[in-house]
Amino acid sequence: MILATPTERTANTPRGKSPLEGVEPFLVELDRFQGPLDLLLHLIRAQDIDIFDIPIAHITRQFQTAIAEGLDDMPLERAGEFLEMAASLVRIKAQLLLPRPEKLDWEEDPRAELVRRLLEYEHFQDVVHVLERAEAQRGRHFGKGYVPDRPAPEGMRPELAVDLADFLEAASRIPEPPPPVRVRAPTKSVTVAEKVSLVRRLFEKAKRIAFERLFEPWGTRAHATAAFLAALELARQQVLRIEQSKPFAPIWLFAGGWIAATRGSGEGPDHGADGSGDANRAGDIEP
Amino acid sequence: MKPEQIVEATLFASQTPLTTSEIARADDELSTAAVSDAIQALREAYEAEERAFQIYELGDGFQILTRPEFASYLERFDSVARSPYLSGAALETLAIVAYRQPIGRIEIEEVRGVGASSVLRTLTDWELVEVVGRGEGLGRPLLYGTTRRFLEHFGLRDLDELPSPEELPVVLAGLEEDASDAEPDAAEAPTEAGA
Amino acid sequence: MKPEQIVEATLFASQTPLTTSEIARADDELSTAAVSDAIQALREAYEAEERAFQIYELGDGFQILTRPEFASYLERFDSVARSPYLSGAALETLAIVAYRQPIGRIEIEEVRGVGASSVLRTLTDWELVEVVGRGEGLGRPLLYGTTRRFLEHFGLRDLDELPSPEELPVVLAGLEEDASDAEPDAAEAPTEAGA
Numbered sequence: 001m002i003l004a005t006p007t008e009r010t011a012n013t014p015r016g017k018s019p020l021e022g023v024e025p026f027l028v029e030l031d032r033f034q035g036p037l038d039l040l041l042h043l044i045r046a047q048d049i050d051i052f053d054i055p056i057a058h059i060t061r062q063f064q065t066a067i068a069e070g071l072d073d074m075p076l077e078r079a080g081e082f083l084e085m086a087a088s089l090v091r092i093k094a095q096l097l098l099p100r101p102e103k104l105d106w107e108e109d110p111r112a113e114l115v116r117r118l119l120e121y122e123h124f125q126d127v128v129h130v131l132e133r134a135e136a137q138r139g140r141h142f143g144k145g146y147v148p149d150r151p152a153p154e155g156m157r158p159e160l161a162v163d164l165a166d167f168l169e170a171a172s173r174i175p176e177p178p179p180p181v182r183v184r185a186p187t188k189s190v191t192v193a194e195k196v197s198l199v200r201r202l203f204e205k206a207k208r209i210a211f212e213r214l215f216e217p218w219g220t221r222a223h224a225t226a227a228f229l230a231a232l233e234l235a236r237q238q239v240l241r242i243e244q245s246k247p248f249a250p251i252w253l254f255a256g257g258w259i260a261a262t263r264g265s266g267e268g269p270d271h272g273a274d275g276s277g278d279a280n281r282a283g284d285i286e287p
Numbered sequence: 288m289k290p291e292q293i294v295e296a297t298l299f300a301s302q303t304p305l306t307t308s309e310i311a312r313a314d315d316e317l318s319t320a321a322v323s324d325a326i327q328a329l330r331e332a333y334e335a336e337e338r339a340f341q342i343y344e345l346g347d348g349f350q351i352l353t354r355p356e357f358a359s360y361l362e363r364f365d366s367v368a369r370s371p372y373l374s375g376a377a378l379e380t381l382a383i384v385a386y387r388q389p390i391g392r393i394e395i396e397e398v399r400g401v402g403a404s405s406v407l408r409t410l411t412d413w414e415l416v417e418v419v420g421r422g423e424g425l426g427r428p429l430l431y432g433t434t435r436r437f438l439e440h441f442g443l444r445d446l447d448e449l450p451s452p453e454e455l456p457v458v459l460a461g462l463e464e465d466a467s468d469a470e471p472d473a474a475e476a477p478t479e480a481g482a
Numbered sequence: 483m484k485p486e487q488i489v490e491a492t493l494f495a496s497q498t499p500l501t502t503s504e505i506a507r508a509d510d511e512l513s514t515a516a517v518s519d520a521i522q523a524l525r526e527a528y529e530a531e532e533r534a535f536q537i538y539e540l541g542d543g544f545q546i547l548t549r550p551e552f553a554s555y556l557e558r559f560d561s562v563a564r565s566p567y568l569s570g571a572a573l574e575t576l577a578i579v580a581y582r583q584p585i586g587r588i589e590i591e592e593v594r595g596v597g598a599s600s601v602l603r604t605l606t607d608w609e610l611v612e613v614v615g616r617g618e619g620l621g622r623p624l625l626y627g628t629t630r631r632f633l634e635h636f637g638l639r640d641l642d643e644l645p646s647p648e649e650l651p652v653v654l655a656g657l658e659e660d661a662s663d664a665e666p667d668a669a670e671a672p673t674e675a676g677a
Binding site for chain 2: 483484487488490491492494495496497498500504507508509527531532533534535548549551552555556558559569570571574594595596597600
């Protein structure tokens with residue numbers, strides 16, 4: 001709430017004596033304002049100040065007084081926003097004190113940028129009024145309150161109206177990954193069982209898995225060890241077979257054990273009896 | 288069944304706006320043109336019969352809503368859901384996004400003079416704004432735009448219904464007059480279908 | 483306002499069935515007897531005008547519902563018409579998961595700069611992403627990956643079929659060309675059929 005006395009309303013009077021001297025300072029509830037621009041605009045409009053000729057020294061003082069009370073209770077970020085504005089007001093004030101030509105181009109006026117921002121902000125306040133009004137009018141209309149649930153017929157699920165082009169378009173908006181900054185928490189134990197279940201889940205989606213995928217995202221030795229033990233255990237159980245074409249080449253895990261593979265049939269997906277697996281890359285999961 | 292009846296049943300059973308092509312899927316024989324005709328016929332019938340509701344156009348869809356003059360009666364009921372009102376910060380941000388889209392967070396913050404990340408997150412979660420692309424420059428900032436839900440929330444058919452910056456003073460002057468009249472303007476927002 | 487209109491608006495907008503005395507609270511001048519009369523009058527009007535809805539008595543309350551004979555249209559409508567679409571936020575999140583899986587919520591939020599929990603819930607509901615494990619660190623965050631259904635929906639055999647980030651622009655340009663090619667074809671189709 002701003003308490004404006006008649007004296008304050010004459011803020012735009014000729015210089016010499018500050019209109020605020022000996023007068024109660026402005027009492028402003030900062031919570032009411034969206035931010036520093038809102039407050040500043042309020043101070044200017046409430047006193048009928050010509051926005052193209054803002055008495056900066058005067059307004060700066062009022063602004064500082066207005067925020068002084070509330071700063072302590074404000075979250076840090078919000079306080080920073082008000083302080084930043086206070087600082088730029090002081091900077092403008094200082095610039096105005098520098099010697100300058102009698103007739104100043106508007107462009108060169110230190111206040112120009114602030115005025116531009118204030119006018120722009122005020123423009124959007126007008127838009128806010130339009131939106132508020134539209135929202136209030138829309139709020140006077142009520143939709144159907146109750147609509148019975150009609151579960152979709154069994155087995156029929158509505159199709160998502162999204163195609164591959166939409167997806168790829170979205171993918172192209174994703175920024176490149178930042179350079180990896182690996183800050184790892186102190187190693188936390190990981191169990192072989194967790195890696196076993198990870199392998200089983202991945203096999204639901206792919207016929208082969210790049211081994212490093214089982215531990216690389218976590219980047220710790222414990223995960224690599226657990227993944228290795230899990231792979232060995234699952235190979236023993238004939239759930240998968242491990243292949244590496246030559247030393248240091250990527251290690252691949254294929255769904256289905258050797259028995260399934262050599263039989264060319266069985267529980268697991270069929271990869272062909274040749275066992276190379278590279279012939280059929282369908283369903284791979286690579287790093 | 289007459290097309291009007293099928294369209295009416297479909298609109299009646301939905302709590303969100305439906306496009307003509309969505310409605311047309313209720314029956315194989317229903318074309319979108321037939322749906323449009325049916326909506327027009329229903330609108331005239333509701334008008335003639337003085338129904339308490341009407342078909343309104345929101346975004347690119349249609350929805351049956353009560354007429355605004357019944358709001359005061361309905362507000363007395365707990366069992367009638369009120370549409371939520373947005374905060375000042377949300378409205379300010381939406382105003383900027385609506386007029387400057389596509390726009391990045393930094394530009395929004397420059398206009399508002401305050402941070403916008405948390406309000407953008409809220410607006411995105413409510414599907415009032417969405418990411419529509421990425422800008423040039425450092426970090427390829429996300430660019431935001433308004434959604435279909437935005438139009439629905441404000442009872443708009445499309446963004447063109449918002450006044451242009453030049454029209455704004457005229458519209459605002461009109462709003463003040465309306466407010467002093469205190470007489471609810473029946474036919475304004477949302478747009479009556481076919482109007 | 484006529485009593486029938488007030489009763490109609492109230493029944494339409496209420497989320498629960500209302501008794502005559504509850505409806506009467508809408509207006510100080512409305513008696514329960516007047517409400518009963520209005521309900522009767524509305525029923526007859528809906529019958530005469532062949533509206534697709536009617537007022538039904540449920541327990542001791544009243545509610546407007548679509549007539550049962552339209553159930554088959556509505557069922558059909560539900561199964562095909564709700565063509566739900568994913569928001570830009572959801573698609574982006576899906577893309578991040580697809581290309582960087584397994585990935586935690588925090589990492590997704592770091593890439594997008596906005597919260598991802600509600601979007602991840604949507605994607606999980608659609609069975610496009612699922613939890614595939616737990617990461618290291620505080621609270622052992624859930625890690626997400628894409629599902630088999632994700633591959634099916636986008637007609638992919640496996641994740642390798644996704645273009646690499648470098649190939650993306652080329653692939654997208656190709657898709658756009660396809661789309662513009664498709665239009666003249668569609669326009670020609672009727673002529674062919676007539677020939």
